Amino acid sequence: MNDKEIFSKLLAIFREVFDDELLNITEEMGYGDLEEWDSLTHIRILLSVEKEFKFKFDIEDIGKLVTVGDIIRYIKENVNRGNES
Amino acid sequence: MKELEYPFNSIEILKKQKRLKKELLKNEKFIEKRIAILSGSTIGDVKSVLEIFLLNNGIKPVFYEGQYNRFYEESVFENQKLDEFKPDIIYIHTTNKNISMLPTPLMNESDVDNLKHMEFERFKSVWENLFYKYRCPIIQNNFELMPYRVFGNADCYYKNAINKYVLTLNELLSEYALKNSNMHICDIHYLSAWFGLEKWSESRFWHLYKYGLHMEAIPLLAFNVANIIKAIYGKNQKAVITDLDNTLWGGIIGDDGLENIKLGIETPEGIAYSELQQYLKYLKQRGIILCVCSKNEDETARLGLNSDKGILKEDDFAIIKANWNEKYINISDISKEINLLPESFVFIDDNEVERDSVAAFIPGIKIPVLEGPESYRKILDQSGFFESVSFSEDDKHRTEFYKANIARENLRMLFDSYDDYLKSLEMKANISRFSERNIERITQLINKTNQFNLTGRRFTQSEIESYIDSSYYVTMSAKLCDKFGDNGIVTALIGEISKDKKLSIISWVMSCRVFKRNLEYMMFDALIEECMTRGIRVLEGIYINTNKNKSVFDLYQKLGFTEVESTEGKSVWEYKLTDKYKKMNQVIEVKWDE
Numbered sequence: 001m002n003d004k005e006i007f008s009k010l011l012a013i014f015r016e017v018f019d020d021e022l023l024n025i026t027e028e029m030g031y032g033d034l035e036e037w038d039s040l041t042h043i044r045i046l047l048s049v050e051k052e053f054k055f056k057f058d059i060e061d062i063g064k065l066v067t068v069g070d071i072i073r074y075i076k077e078n079v080n081r082g083n084e085s
Numbered sequence: 086m087k088e089l090e091y092p093f094n095s096i097e098i099l100k101k102q103k104r105l106k107k108e109l110l111k112n113e114k115f116i117e118k119r120i121a122i123l124s125g126s127t128i129g130d131v132k133s134v135l136e137i138f139l140l141n142n143g144i145k146p147v148f149y150e151g152q153y154n155r156f157y158e159e160s161v162f163e164n165q166k167l168d169e170f171k172p173d174i175i176y177i178h179t180t181n182k183n184i185s186m187l188p189t190p191l192m193n194e195s196d197v198d199n200l201k202h203m204e205f206e207r208f209k210s211v212w213e214n215l216f217y218k219y220r221c222p223i224i225q226n227n228f229e230l231m232p233y234r235v236f237g238n239a240d241c242y243y244k245n246a247i248n249k250y251v252l253t254l255n256e257l258l259s260e261y262a263l264k265n266s267n268m269h270i271c272d273i274h275y276l277s278a279w280f281g282l283e284k285w286s287e288s289r290f291w292h293l294y295k296y297g298l299h300m301e302a303i304p305l306l307a308f309n310v311a312n313i314i315k316a317i318y319g320k321n322q323k324a325v326i327t328d329l330d331n332t333l334w335g336g337i338i339g340d341d342g343l344e345n346i347k348l349g350i351e352t353p354e355g356i357a358y359s360e361l362q363q364y365l366k367y368l369k370q371r372g373i374i375l376c377v378c379s380k381n382e383d384e385t386a387r388l389g390l391n392s393d394k395g396i397l398k399e400d401d402f403a404i405i406k407a408n409w410n411e412k413y414i415n416i417s418d419i420s421k422e423i424n425l426l427p428e429s430f431v432f433i434d435d436n437e438v439e440r441d442s443v444a445a446f447i448p449g450i451k452i453p454v455l456e457g458p459e460s461y462r463k464i465l466d467q468s469g470f471f472e473s474v475s476f477s478e479d480d481k482h483r484t485e486f487y488k489a490n491i492a493r494e495n496l497r498m499l500f501d502s503y504d505d506y507l508k509s510l511e512m513k514a515n516i517s518r519f520s521e522r523n524i525e526r527i528t529q530l531i532n533k534t535n536q537f538n539l540t541g542r543r544f545t546q547s548e549i550e551s552y553i554d555s556s557y558y559v560t561m562s563a564k565l566c567d568k569f570g571d572n573g574i575v576t577a578l579i580g581e582i583s584k585d586k587k588l589s590i591i592s593w594v595m596s597c598r599v600f601k602r603n604l605e606y607m608m609f610d611a612l613i614e615e616c617m618t619r620g621i622r623v624l625e626g627i628y629i630n631t632n633k634n635k636s637v638f639d640l641y642q643k644l645g646f647t648e649v650e651s652t653e654g655k656s657v658w659e660y661k662l663t664d665k666y667k668k669m670n671q672v673i674e675v676k677w678d679e
Contacts, residue, residue: 013100016100016101016104017100017101017103018103019101019103019104019107040129040130040133043129043130043294043300044099044100044102044130047096047099047100047300047301048096048099048100051096059289059292059293062293
C-alpha cells in the first residue's frame, strides 16, 4: 500500500467519524485541534484504523499517537504486519 | 434503519454514529424518555450507540451519565443531580470488574457463602435505594464469565472457584429479577458468550480506556438494552406473519406435492425448517400471534400445515390467508381482523420481491432479510422483536383469544342489528379495583395498549401499586366473558381525585380484543357509580393524541362530556354528574368483585 492510498483511506475514516464530507486533514493536525476531536472520538478513530488496515496498535504506543502524522507513520510501519485478530 | 437491523456491522455503527444519529433525528415522532446510566466502567460509546438504537425505535432519550465507577455511591447516598433528573429508566452498566471481592482457592465453603451474601446485599442496596427514590424500572447487567480459569474446567463447579462464583451471583440476580417486576436483567453472560468471550474480554480496552468490554461488543450490548427499553414501553412486536413455501418448509407444495416438501429430520434442509417451526411454536406459546400469508390454494396450504412432519399445526395460527392476492392486501386485512397496528407485525418470507412489495405498501412492518433456511431461526431470534418484560397466564392463551374474536366476527355477519349481535354474545363482566392479584396484568395492559389509550401515559408497576387503596385514586379493571370464552382482564382505568373533589381520568385503556362491545359504556356506568359513593360530582377526561389513538378522540363526547379546552394534540373534557344518570350499557351483565 503506498502513501497516497494510506492517506486517502485515513481521510475517509476521519470524514466518516466526524460526519463531514468536506473535512481535510494535515499531518500536523492533532488530537484536540478539531472541536469534536475528544477522547471518545480519538478512540473511535484508532479502532477504525485498526479495522481498516488490519493490525493492532501496541498498547505502549497508543499514548504517543496524537497527530495525523503519528498515525500515518504508525500505519506505514505496521500495515503489512498482518496481525489481525 | 437498515444499518441498525440484525445482523449489523458493529464497526460501521461505531464509526458512523454521528451520521446515523443525524439521519434518525429527521424521522418520525418520538416519545421522550429520561434514561440514567450508572457506571461500573467507561460509559462513552455505550451511551451514544444506545441513543442510536433507541431513536431507531422511536424513543428519544435524554441521558444522565453517571461518573466513572460510581454506580454504588450515586445510588445509595444522597444524589441531588439524579433526583433533579427524574429518571424514567435506570441502566446500571456493571461487569465482572465490579464484583468487589472474588473468592480465592484458600477459602472454604462458608467463606465463599459470606462473600456471596455481602456482594449480593451490596447490589441489592443499590436497587432498593433506586426503587425507593425513583420508582422506575432498573436494567442491570449480570456478570460475564472470566477470561481465565484458575482450576481449569473445574472452575465451573468448585465452590471457591471464581467462575462458579460468577454463575452463583448471576443466579441470585435472576431470582431477584423474577420477584421484582420492575427489575430487568441485561444478560451479558449470554451476550459475551454469543460474541465470543475471548474477544469480549480483550484486556487492552480495559487497560487503556477502562471499557468493561471490547468496543466492538458495544453495539450488541446497546442493541439489547434498547430492546429491553422498547419492550418496557410496549413497542415490541406482537405477531408473526409467515409465508409457507420455502419459508416454513422447503419446496413448493402446489408443484412438488405434500410428500416431497422438505420438513423434518430426514434431510438437512428439512431440519432447518423444523427448527424454525419449533421456534415459532415456542413464540406462540408465550403469546406471540402467528398468521399465514401465502400464495397458494387454501386447501393445499392447510394440507401442508397439517403434515405429520410439521411441528406447527393449522390450529397454531390465528389467521391463515392462502390465496392469490397481493400479500400486502392480505396483510392489511390481517392487521384489521386481529386489530393490531402494522408495526406490531414481523413478516417473514424467503422471496425478496414479496418482502420489498410488502415493505413498500405497509410502512412500519418489520421485515427481516432471510438468507438460507439454516439462518431463519437465528435472524428471527436475534432481531430483538420479541423481548419480554413480563409473562402472564393470559399470554399462554393469546391465540385462542384472537381466534374466538374471529368467530365472533363471523357471527356478527349473521345479524342485521349490531345490538342484537351484542346481546347474542351473552357477555358478562367482572369489575374489580386494582389489587396485588391483578397488578401484573394491569401494568402489562396499560403499557402495551396503543389504540384505545386516552392519554398514552405509561406507568411502572410500582406507580400503579401506589394507587391501590389510595383515597386519592379510583382504580377499576374489568374481565369480560362471553359464549366464545374468557377474554381475561381487558380494560383498566385510573382516576385521580383533586382537593376540590374532581376526578381526573389520567389513564383509560382497553384491549383491542374487545373493541365495539360497549365495554367502555359499562366502565363509565361503573365509574359513575363509584363517583356517587365517593361524593364526586365532576369528572375530567383528557385525550392526548399519540398518533396511534385516533379512534378514541371523540370518546368523551360520546359519553356526554363537554369540551373545555382544546389545543393541538390535547383536549380536556368535563362531565357534571347528576342524580338522573341513566346507564349506558344494556348488553353486558355486570358484577363487582371484592
